[in-house]
Amino acid sequence: GQSLEQPSEVTAVEGAIVQINCTYQTSGFYGLSWYQQHDGGAPTFLSYNALDGLEETGRFSSFLSRSDSYGYLLLQELQMKDSASYFCALCEDDKLIFGTGTRLQVFP
Amino acid sequence: DTAVSQTPKYLVTQMGNDKSIKCEQNLGHDTMYWYKQDSKKFLKIMFSYNNKELIINETVPNRFSPKSPDKAHLNLHINSLELGDSAVYFCASSQDLSEQFFGPGTRLTVL
Numbered sequence: 001g002q003s004l005e006q007p008s009e010v011t012a013v014e015g016a017i018v019q020i021n022c023t024y025q026t027s028g029f030y031g032l033s034w035y036q037q038h039d040g041g042a043p044t045f046l047s048y049n050a051l052d053g054l055e056e057t058g059r060f061s062s063f064l065s066r067s068d069s070y071g072y073l074l075l076q077e078l079q080m081k082d083s084a085s086y087f088c089a090l091c092e093d094d095k096l097i098f099g100t101g102t103r104l105q106v107f108p
Numbered sequence: 109d110t111a112v113s114q115t116p117k118y119l120v121t122q123m124g125n126d127k128s129i130k131c132e133q134n135l136g137h138d139t140m141y142w143y144k145q146d147s148k149k150f151l152k153i154m155f156s157y158n159n160k161e162l163i164i165n166e167t168v169p170n171r172f173s174p175k176s177p178d179k180a181h182l183n184l185h186i187n188s189l190e191l192g193d194s195a196v197y198f199c200a201s202s203q204d205l206s207e208q209f210f211g212p213g214t215r216l217t218v219l
Contacts, residue, residue: 033206042198042210043151050206085149091206094163095141098151 004088004099011105012078020073020102022088030091032064032071038084078106111135114199114211121189122219129184129214131199140182141208142174143198157182189218
């Protein structure tokens with residue numbers, strides 16, 4: 001099956017910028033979504049890239065390069081509340097295939 | 109108003125028992141899903157229904173049977189529970205595949 005790889009953990013300080021990468025091994029998909037999940041909470045939608053390039057939504061941006069089989073989520077002006085797990089997800093056929101997830105810890 | 113709701117939030121039960129989890133969405137979406145999130149936080153699709161019709165069954169054991177009485181509800185019944193079924197189960201709904209709305213999750217513990 002498809003696999004989407006993400007770093008397991010990333011740490012950063014408040015106010016910094018952090019990039020969470022997502023690499024995949026498939027060519028037939030509609031786009032790449034990103035979700036945030038706080039401990040004990042539900043995944044919530046952050047961003048979606050149907051086309052190559054950068055999508056900006058406030059402090060969060062997401063990037064997709066189909067030729068490089070690669071995407072990333074960029075979080076700017078980090079806040080303590082951004083400490084959570086982040087998942088990329090391929091939109092394929094009628095389903096989302098989620099990545100392995102990255103735990104982001106933001107320190108003061 | 110809660111968009112996607114699930115009951116119960118916690119479920120602790122013995123091996124071999126049968127249990128159900130209920131899900132309701134008030135967003136008017138056509139598609140609903142069940143996901144399983146294991147202890148390593150890996151999130152995997154189990155089932156997908158579009159307008160009460162099953163469209164995805166991701167090689168889930170027959171002990172798991174989803175039922176959609178109408179497009180706002182998707183319930184999950186699990187027979188003969190096993191230890192490996194312990195996980196958090198999320199219901200979700202969407203009108204667009206890329207943006208799904210998840211319920212709060214049901215933490216199932218099988219003893």
